[in-house]
Amino acid sequence: DGGITQSPKYLFRKEGQNVTLSCEQNLNHDAMYWYRQDPGQGLRLIYYSQIVNDFQKGDIAEGYSVSREKKESFPLTVTSAQKNPTAFYLCASRVDGRNSPLHFGNGTRLTVT
Amino acid sequence: AQSVAQPEDQVNVAEGNPLTVKCTYSVSGNPYLFWYVQYPNRGLQFLLKYITGDNLVKGSYGFEAEFNKSQTSFHLKKPSALVSDSALYFCAVRDGGNNNDMRFGAGTRLTVKP
Secondary structure, eight states, X not given: OOOEEEEOSXXXXXXXXXXXXXXXXXXXXXXXXXXXXXXXXXXXXXXEEEETTEEEEOTTOTTEEEOOSBTTBOOEEEXXXXXXXXXXXXXXXXXXXXXXXXXXXOOEEEEEO | OOEEEOOOSEXXXXXXXXXXEOOEEEOSSOEEEEXXXXXXXXXXXXXXXXXXXXXXXEOGGGOEEEEETTTTEEEEEESSOOGGGXXXXXXXXXXXXXXXXXXXXXXXXXXXXX
């Protein structure tokens, strides 16, 4: 089955530690995205990548970093500089085209204490 | 920049009754509109999208959406609600000028009571 796999589903970290969230897709999509979801705030874009070895900041990129070394993979690192990292993180991908919907993974819930 | 408003945090309906989840949008160019549904601790699932020229769009699971250009709205509807429709619903808009900037509403929690 084609889809997007995010791992792990739940992640717990101590404050001050960097943590990397995995996102892998086998849909052959060029574009990939990371969103953050907080209760009552909808989804906010962190980073996106339209092609391998290229990525762009979204609205809330501070404290986050990404890489896109392979078409299938778009890992997100939450650094210690992110002031409020506890959230639900969603990875998505899509084919090119303004009318194309996003396909989402099942998310990673990160809790930092 | 484009934006989306979902004016209701919560919508409650009885099973078998019609449901409407409201969405209004603001874009500078042509709107590309979408509805997604989210079940607890899951990602978002695509329900339907606006196609230019079709004011009534049909999507998955019996849902449909009505596009109204003059009211800049794209309300989600279903003629007969099911308890299993209970979930969080998101409206989203992409401006035709920026292919990668999709804006989401804050979400509306739909509860269908038996």
